[in-house]
Amino acid sequence: MDTLTRQPRRRRRRADAAPVPTLTVLAHPDVRRVGDRAQLPALGRGEAVALSRKEPGFCSPDGVETGALEDPWLSRRPATLQREGAVVTLSPGGSPLTVDGRPGAARVPMDALREGVVVELSDRVALLLHEALPAGLRQPALGLVGGSDCLERVRAELLNVADLDVPVLLRGASGTGKELVARALHDRSGRQDRAFLALNMAAIPPTTAASELFGHARGAFTGAARDREGHFQRADGGTLFLDEIGEAPAEVQVALLRALESGEVQPVGGAPARVDVRLVAATDANLEAAAEEGRFRVPLLHRLAVYELHLPPLRARRDDIGRLAVHFIRGALDEFGERPRLDRPTEDPWLPSPLIARMARAPWPGNVRQLRNACRQLVIASRGAREAVVPPALERALAATPEAVATAEPGDADVLEALKAHRWKISAAADALGLSRPALYRRIDRSDVIRKANEVSEAELRAALETAGGSLDQAAEALEVSPRGLRLRARELGVG
Secondary structure (H helix, E strand, C coil), rough: CCCCCCCCCCCCCCCCCCCCCEEEEECHHHCHCCCCEEHHHHHCCCCEECCCCCCCCEEEECCCEEEEECCCCCCCCCCEEEECCCCEECCCCCCCEEECCCCCCEEHHHHHHHEEEEEEEEECCEEEEEEEEECCCCCCCCCCCCCHHHCCCCHHHHHHHHHCCCCCCECCCCCCCHHHHHHHHHHHHCCCCCEEEEEEEHHHCCCHHHHHHHHHHHCEEEEEEEEEEEEHHHHCCCCCEEEEEHHCCHHHHHHHHHHHHHHHECCCCCCCCCCEEEEEEEEEECCCHHCCCCCCCCCHHHHHHHEEECCCCCHCCCHHHHHHHHHHHHHHHHHHHHHHHHHCCCCCCCCHHHHHHHHHHCCCCCCCHHHHHHHHHHHHHHCCCCCCCCCCHHHHHHHHHHHHHHHHHCCCCHCCCCCCCHHHCCHHHHHHCCCHCCCCCCCCHCCCCCCCCHCCCCCHHHHHHHHHHHHHHHHHHHHHCCHHHHHHHHHHHEEE
């Protein structure tokens, strides 16, 4: 029987199962092989394991046997992996061997397998040697790309809470996919046929936050020419996702607590209204510390965190980097009409294995969002090229060390350059700088050089809109402020 058509082996993981040494394909000339796994229990027992064109056998993430690596440019004479106490020795065979960027034989502490070690063969195949739980019954994808153990844990928790009508607090670093998880919670709930709305609290000026969330009545403030529903009213019956909840102003926190406790919202200048909304909030901040300092209300924290779901950073998902990179690159190639590049004959792959290996070794402080943007830049820079071209921004990200990422603080000139280069789009500029969105907002607030949208006068705004033919995005670019911030400023001033 053709091994590619066999049915998945449906084995459940035991609750007490221990991780097993595993090889996961990060890059292969046949991109369909990316994400395949070979579990190596023999290595854990101290037996030698061969690695070559013909062995070991791999399986797809769904458990379908896909065979050995089978690339004709790999030698049949195997490299060997041998555990000796607390160390794994990797010895070259007939194919050039590189381990974490260093050519030749290597001795790797077993502890390093928790994070993963990048192994390259002949600049054709990149693998991650790491620990993974024994293969078992997998969760539905839920719109999340990857098969790492920590992502499987997120999927299992998500499915466990999705149909319960309780608030969920998503915690994790910026760029880890919190909005995707919020959307998956909505799609698996009883509200999936109703509205799903998302709002970033860090992007809303404190003066308009209450109106954005709860709406306002006509005449409630200057520029309020008519009644307007807020996000709570528009999400009635559905789900409201509030990102960066730690940035909510104090007065809004009181109103949020009331909405959670009573199902009632108070429009600015209007009468109370009842709503039926499932709230999903997200943060990368330490809300407990903020509560101790009086910046975040303890009762609100308790109401938001009826269930907490922690999202892993990309550095904890190194075996997903190949899958994610191929997913993002394929999406960008499709967008620009160049899909065949990725799927061309395997003897001359467009996407080189050493590039993915470098991606797997990079620190990625901007997490999945930064990786996605880097892949998009890669595709744009590579238009018309026979092989993928690494643009300068990606080269800087790949050359960065974790220590440099942790200590670097961009100056005003760097921030201004990134904002201009990305047309004042906060998320894209934050990714380019290796910052979270809240960190970039705070960096802008501290700057005496960078202008904020709420500093634009009504006269300036009207003049810029007239020059831009009514286009708010073009007006924002001319005024050198965030388009979203300027949109909120225009709403506040009643312009447009």
